[in-house]
Amino acid sequence: MLNTVWLVPALPLAGFLLLVLFGRRLSEPKAGWLAATMCGSAFFVTLLVFLDMVSKTAEERSHVVKVFSWIPVGSLHVDLAFLADQLSITMALFITGIGTLIHLYAVGYMHGDPKFSKFFIYLNLFVFSMLMLVLGENLLVTFLGWEGVGTCSYFLISFWHTRDSAATAGKKAFVTNRVGDWGFMMAMFLAFGAVGTLSYGSINSAAHGGSISHVTATAIALMLFVGACGKSAQLPLYLWLPDAMEGPTPVSALIHAATMVTAGVFLMTRMNPVIAEAYHWAPTIIAVVGAATALFAATVAVAQNDIKKVLAYSTVSQLGYMFLAVGSGAYVAAIFHMVTHAFFKALLFLGSGSVIHGMHHEQDMRKMGALRVLMPVTGFTFIIGWLAIAGVPPFAGFWSKDEILLYVFANNRALYVVGLVTALLTAFYMTRQVIMVFFGEAKWKDQSEEHGAHGDFVPHESPKTMLFPLVVLAVLSVGGGLLQLPFTKDLHFLEKWLEPIVEHGEAHIDGSWASDNKYILMLVAIVVALSGIALAVGVYGKKKLPAIEPKILANAWNYDKGVSAFMGGPGRQSFEAVAWADAHVIDGAVLGTGSLVRRSSGLIRKIQSGYVRVYAAAIVIGVLAMLAWFMWRGVA
Amino acid sequence: MLATIVPTSTWYLILGAVLFGIGMVGVLVRRNPLIMFMSIELMLNAVNLTFVALSTQLTDINGQTAVFFVLVVAAAEVVVGLGIIVAIMRRRSEISVDDLSALKG
């Protein structure tokens, strides 16, 4: 069964090709059902592979399926091969599972859109690329998927391309990703140079065996992290993610919450032996950047009024948590949080999409309110998602966040405090969002003229195709914590499952103060979450406390402006200098060679004076020279 | 005393070289094509003289045979060359080789 893992990416690829050829003829809604079926079958195959893997022992679970030899050039041998092991199957499961749910949701959400089938073409292509990314056996197949998801992200963000803001957001996403891709490529070059192959198995065993020097391992780790910063929107390169909300909501849910943005975390986990071989300050850098991103994004989310922007910054913040975990050596916790985050963030995004749909494409939260009565299912599932992300037990988010905080506490107290403050803010702004949208006064009653004005405007519940995924994700958000319960070692299902992958990089905290007192830390986390909720209720619900939403937070600490100013000013000057160098130095050398040849030939041309006597003189000079040569030879 | 000095082949050879040099100057300096031709004839004669001198020195008849052929070819060459000069310079007032510079690069 493991040998059929190649079917998993092949099915969405087939869906993509079929839709390219027949999509317009199938049109709505059949194109959507086709895409969803392909994604669903991929999930089914993944499930079978997973069950087959479970039945095997831990050593036998890792399996490589080679499709063909891709690049057999000299000493570089790269195969198009899939590595089916615990980590990749876990990722593939939730990618295809949540992907299928979102496909179903999109059938309802994109109803009436003229480019309906094109949307599903891109969605299937995206799922294919993402699966190539996680199932790849070597860095190059992963990079293929990496670039593929970046491209699909561009297509899907600027799906409504007639809107200027959407087109610009798509370009911004692509260009920022590219900066990160440079890091990935440098890491690939370094890895190839150090080990001679790009295959994960070889690189990781070389790292563990000590054949990669500390310097190289550190360079590879940090370069991969640069790539991860681009793809997973960490602090220097996060700025494309909030703008990516221009895309349709299913896109935001699938790409920018559940799957693509987690690619960076996946990559770091995949290469954890290399990170373990790096100098100690390299993972610390990763953890610090992750923590800083988490805090930064959480502060900004507090002051956002667009329902999707809040969730976007929330995603950036949660990704920061995952990198904080990676930097602290808690790979299992990072993957755990990735899975639970996929569940509840997708749920929240789909829920917000449902709200937008019901509010006739109104996205400003200040114009919503008291929607839980009119949209009961959406409201109920959204509340479950809210409780999950806020970190309230027994919902999924609590367990994963707590696991991360445990490892962080054992590693670095200062970062633990940052993580705790971020948890507080997370609870705060999510509660704020829930209150503004679903509780409080019905502010939409004042806006009835703005939305088509066919009588009284009343928000309505969404169709069943959109509600079904919400319910499923809500169930997963409740029960997702069962993957890894911290009470006894026997309940650490995820840890035992992933152990062969991360055994070299995972931090071991048994016996530390944190591990012995984990219940105290759990209690602290619960208190923090509940106080965040209480604070938000006090400010926005009961209106007892003043609302502090400074403009600087709404503008994301003016980071965007700073980047544009830098790029427009010194950035532009350096680019122009490079362009000048290219035009004058490089092109100049080429053109200069040509003009040099021309000028020298112009000079040499003057020898052809046309006078016979000059030619005769030239002949005589030649004869003289030859005679002298022979004379000299004869004498010597 | 002078009667005892016998001119050796070397003297003839050196004379031939000098004659050749004079002819070369004539070819390079004179502009009238006829005079240039005559200078070429001087050079050919210098060569003939050299051949004969060496033939005497090496007691080999092949030197004189070579002169024979040189003479024949020189005759043919003069005929053709003068024909060409006549064909080109027929209608000019001032004949000078420098006027034929149409192949100037």
Added chain:
Amino acid sequence: MELFVFVCAAAMVIAGALGVVLRSNPVHAALSLVLTLFGIAVMFISQQAEFLAAVQVVVYAGAIVVLFLFVIMLLGVDRAENLETESLGIQRPLAVILSLGFVALLVTTILQGRDSLNMRGDGLSTADSGDHDANIRQIARSIFSNYVVAFEVTSVLLIVAVVGTVVLARKRKSEKELTGVSG
């Protein structure tokens, strides 16, 4: 005696050569050429190459120089070249330097190789009181046995030269219609 002959002949040769190169009137130059050719013929005789001396006078001085004079007459006897000016400034000094260098090189070669010129041929039959035609006989034998092919080829050459020149120097029928293109 030989020295006297050599000196006289050498004087004729050099004087004639200088005359060819330095006289502006082409007729004077042609006559100087005749002087040179005679000097060369005398030298041939003093080296016992009688046949060649005769041929030199008959062919060179008798035919070739006459041909030159015909052409001079055809193109205008009084067209004297202006020796004062030289359009290519460098030409004269360059010519002098080159030819001096050439002569120097040749003289050095000759003097260097003096000792290596030893008798190595089959011998030269010279005209003595016994056989007056010894030289011509030897040359004839050499030509018609060793070099007979070359001899035949030269006859072809002569024919080609004559035919070619006749074609070249022909006057075109409609010369007035031709523009200033020569030939």
